[in-house]
């Protein structure tokens with residue numbers, strides 16, 4: 410495509426910002442990013458960034474800037490609530506498997522985007538495509554703008570998706586998640602997921618003695634923790650689990666809670682001059698820690714396709730053709746992992762734990778290999 414193509418990006422999350430940087434990498438600089446929030450900012454807790462996504466940041470020159478913010482997962486365990494190890498994986502790739510605070514990753518990406526491309530406080534209202542070949546974008550309480558192409562990176566509740574696919578609200582998968590960051594006295598490089606009955610706790614290293622954690626529980630969508638209170642509830646549920654789990658909650662300054670959902674994989678991400686990226690296209694439950702990684706891979710692929718093809722129709726079609734199968738697999742495997750992890754019946758829990766403890770660690774590592782060893786920067790478009 411012509412490098413002067415005027416591109417609008419809706420959403421300034423990790424997907425939207427990575428897309429801006431990959432577009433720059435391929436020589437497109439006539440773009441604007443519109444974010445609904447009054448400032449470009451991320452909240453939340455830890456995010457795992459696996460080698461498949463880090464390869465994109467290495468290629469576009471952001472990798473080195475991220476190093477000070479991450480902790481490397483040297484060994485990841487699956488344990489029972491009493492601490493018995495069911496399996497152990499040591500990621501060994503050309504690049505590390507890392508975790509960092511979402512806000513740090515977002516801030517590093519933001520620093521690399523020229524400020525005049527950033528438009529905060531611009532919630533997309535709707536868009537329309539004109540026959541003469543332009544996309545007219547309307548914002549709430551802001552001036553209308555016109556683009557050659559519009560890229561929707563506006564997350565799981567995407568408005569752009571509603572105009573393209575229109576599949577309503579995400580599907581709640583039966584469990585909520587609490588997340589926080591705590592200082593812990595455990596070896597750097599420690600990562601674990603601990604399985605109980607209808608409940609799990611995960612721990613990942615961020616940097617120094619800082620660890621990200623999450624805890625899940627089968628319950629009603631967005632069920633309130635009141636009147637018991639979040640801290641007391643978490644201690645009641647997980648206070649008797651193995652070290653260091655009982656120490657997570659008091660040590661965390663902010664604890665956030667969300668329902669977990671996804672959407673069924675759906676083809677047809679593009680309509681005319683508009684396409685989708687990241688959670689807007691392929692939202693997944695976080696049971697593989699690959700949602701943002703897929704957005705990062707997708708950003709590279711979409712930018713590469715726009716660079717390679719002279720017609721946007723071909724670029725969008727090839728982007729979806731290459732990215733859809735991979736994201737479908739992540740969504741489905743992640744959903745399955747979540748179902749296994751959230752099993753509640755004692756017999757099924759015993760069967761699950763027995764099966765996982767019998768599986769050779771090498772096999773567990775091999776099952777993750779297809780996600781981690783993939784190099785989107787080497788894909789021929």
Ligand SMILES: Cc1cc2nc3c(=O)[nH]c(=O)nc-3n(C[C@H](O)[C@H](O)[C@H](O)COP(=O)(O)OP(=O)(O)OC[C@H]3O[C@@H](n4cnc5c(N)ncnc54)[C@H](O)[C@@H]3O)c2cc1C
Nearest residue numbers: 420422424445457532533563564687688695698700701702
């Ligand atoms: C609990 C949990 C843990 C996770 N852990 C991991 C992990 O460890 N590793 C991993 O890779 N992934 C993980 N994920 C998935 C990851 O968070 C998402 O896949 C990723 O954030 C998607 O990025 P995105 O930019 O597509 O969407 P988002 O991060 O949702 O960003 C969308 C942006 O668009 C903006 N926006 C929305 N609507 C509008 C509008 N109308 N107009 C303008 N702007 C708008 C939003 O304000 C937001 O800034 C996790 C998800 C959850 C829920």
